[in-house]
Amino acid sequence: MIHQDNYNSLYAESILVEQLICARNRGLLLIEQIIKSELVKPGSQTRTIQKAIHELIAQVLCPPGKKPRFWHKQILRVGEDTINPYSVKITNNVIKSGDIAFFDLGIALCMDVDSSVHVEVDLGRTIIVPGTNIDPDKLRICNDCERLFLEGKAYYLQNRDMTGKELYEYMQYQAEQNGWKLSSQPHSGHLIGLFPHEKILGDTKFDYICPENIRPMSAPDNFGNHRHWILETHLVHPKNLFGAFYEDLLSL
Ligand SMILES: [Fe+2]
Ligand SMILES: [Fe+2]
Numbered sequence: 001m002i003h004q005d006n007y008n009s010l011y012a013e014s015i016l017v018e019q020l021i022c023a024r025n026r027g028l029l030l031i032e033q034i035i036k037s038e039l040v041k042p043g044s045q046t047r048t049i050q051k052a053i054h055e056l057i058a059q060v061l062c063p064p065g066k067k068p069r070f071w072h073k074q075i076l077r078v079g080e081d082t083i084n085p086y087s088v089k090i091t092n093n094v095i096k097s098g099d100i101a102f103f104d105l106g107i108a109l110c111m112d113v114d115s116s117v118h119v120e121v122d123l124g125r126t127i128i129v130p131g132t133n134i135d136p137d138k139l140r141i142c143n144d145c146e147r148l149f150l151e152g153k154a155y156y157l158q159n160r161d162m163t164g165k166e167l168y169e170y171m172q173y174q175a176e177q178n179g180w181k182l183s184s185q186p187h188s189g190h191l192i193g194l195f196p197h198e199k200i201l202g203d204t205k206f207d208y209i210c211p212e213n214i215r216p217m218s219a220p221d222n223f224g225n226h227r228h229w230i231l232e233t234h235l236v237h238p239k240n241l242f243g244a245f246y247e248d249l250l251s252l
Helices: 010-036 046-061 079-083 136-158 164-177 197-201
Strands: 075-078 100-110 118-128 189-192 228-236 243-249
Touching: 010 046, 010 100, 010 118, 010 228, 010 243, 046 075, 046 100, 075 079, 079 100, 079 243, 100 136, 100 243, 118 136, 136 164, 136 228, 136 243, 164 228, 189 197
Parallel strands: none
Antiparallel strands: 075 100, 100 118, 118 243, 189 228, 228 243
16 A cells, blocks of 8 residues: 555656556456456346456456455446446346346456556446447437447546536536436546555545536645546436446546
């Protein structure tokens, strides 16, 4: 575990960015494996798939003999459960063909340079379970979720000094312009860094992309270092009970 005294070190400054990107890319390989292994298939239960994902995380991302560490609970939501924010308990559903489903994986990855340091990965993706007569709105919300994420990221990159409130409101506006709503999740993203960033850096409204955050996102942390951000796009259908989720690095 890295101590607060060490956080503002050359190590953190020079390597953290590289490690956050590297850890995220390893997380993407995991998602590729989950999709390739066709775990999410008609007839399977959410709970069973979650256990299988846990095993896959150990196989794909952990050194032999090491158990995976997580910085938030692993989420797989399917069907009506896809409208629910992070805080709502996951429902155990039986997957049906044509269902919409999303993952939200929050992993603390041990990096090679220093085995005592864990770097946070936070990735979310939505998939449509193969089937016939798939609701076109499910396909549209799935595609829009990724597109609006990318548009939000482009908007942020043009003005890194914007406040968390400005970016949240932009995401809300874009969701509504495209015929969706943002979910009841109280924010559209948060800080990411060395695990556990909430303990190292604190955990206040200024660490979230939320309406209450009126500070520039470019403001440094308490140690004077750059802060790194995650953007979450969680869209829900305005009338029907389904949604889509996309989450990835914002500032890198
Ligand atoms: Fe997140
Ligand atoms: Fe997440």
